Amino acid sequence: AQKITQTQPGMFVQEKEAVTLDCTYDTSDPSYGLFWYKQPSSGEMIFLIYQGSYDQQNATEGRYSLNFQKARKSANLVISASQLGDSAMYFCAMRESPGVKLTFGTGTRLTIIP
Amino acid sequence: GAGVSQSPRYKVAKRGQDVALRCDPISGHVSLFWYQQALGQGPEFLTYFQNEAQLDKSGLPSDRFFAERPEGSVSTLKIQRTQQEDSAVYLCASSLEGYTEAFFGQGTRLTVV
Numbered sequence: 001a002q003k004i005t006q007t008q009p010g011m012f013v014q015e016k017e018a019v020t021l022d023c024t025y026d027t028s029d030p031s032y033g034l035f036w037y038k039q040p041s042s043g044e045m046i047f048l049i050y051q052g053s054y055d056q057q058n059a060t061e062g063r064y065s066l067n068f069q070k071a072r073k074s075a076n077l078v079i080s081a082s083q084l085g086d087s088a089m090y091f092c093a094m095r096e097s098p099g100v101k102l103t104f105g106t107g108t109r110l111t112i113i114p
Numbered sequence: 115g116a117g118v119s120q121s122p123r124y125k126v127a128k129r130g131q132d133v134a135l136r137c138d139p140i141s142g143h144v145s146l147f148w149y150q151q152a153l154g155q156g157p158e159f160l161t162y163f164q165n166e167a168q169l170d171k172s173g174l175p176s177d178r179f180f181a182e183r184p185e186g187s188v189s190t191l192k193i194q195r196t197q198q199e200d201s202a203v204y205l206c207a208s209s210l211e212g213y214t215e216a217f218f219g220q221g222t223r224l225t226v227v
Contacts, residue, residue: 004156035215043203044117045157045218091156100145100212101170104156 003027004092004105012111013082020067021077021108023092031097034075036066039089039107048090051075079110087112116140118219120206126225127196135191135222139208146189147216148181149205157205163189164212196226 013019036048067076093102119138149157159173165186183189207216
């Protein structure tokens with residue numbers, strides 16, 4: 001079974017609109033962490049935001065927020081006021097305790113339209 | 115340097131050749147990871163170091179893959195007798211500790227012909 005599922009292979013969004021990228025996960029571990037990374041065409045993975053399984057509030061980092069719904073096992077990334085520079089691949093990832101390795105989804109390619 | 119540095123950025127190898135990929139982590143970062151990213155896929159874990167100790171190598175696909183970090187800083191991923199299915203981007207990441215956020219390099223794109 002897939003541990004991280006990203007069902008949107010590609011999305012097109014108008015500049016300045018908000019966008020939600022979906023991520024669902026599968027784990028029986030009560031302690032885990034969820035991450036979102038951005039991968040532009042240059043190739044590096046850029047850390048965006050982190051949510052711990054015990055965190056009471058949804059994580060936010062500038063224009064990025066994570067809509068964490070624990071009972072539904074979803075961790076959607078919300079980007080507000082999208083910009084042309086947001087065009088990239090976005091990966092959701094999970095780290096299960098007590099390990100340190102990340103398990104990634106297959107990614108969503110986001111294209112911002114001017 | 116300011117970030118994780120990987121070299122070479124691109125490598126073309128003939129099938130059967132050995133290759134060595136280098137990773138310079140962020141200074142002071144204890145943890146170092148290698149991931150393999152096939153075309154159109156997310157990265158997949160290969161191996162993990164804490165300082166010079168290789169604590170997890172469960173993701174290495176075969177005994178042709180070998181990684182080392184002898185002095186707890188620079189790491190090398192070596193692939194012996196390369197095969198076409200080894201073609202991928204190899205990403206290195208480092209973090210202060212294993213549980214803190216990981217910073218990735220730009221990767222080495224390996225093409226085996």
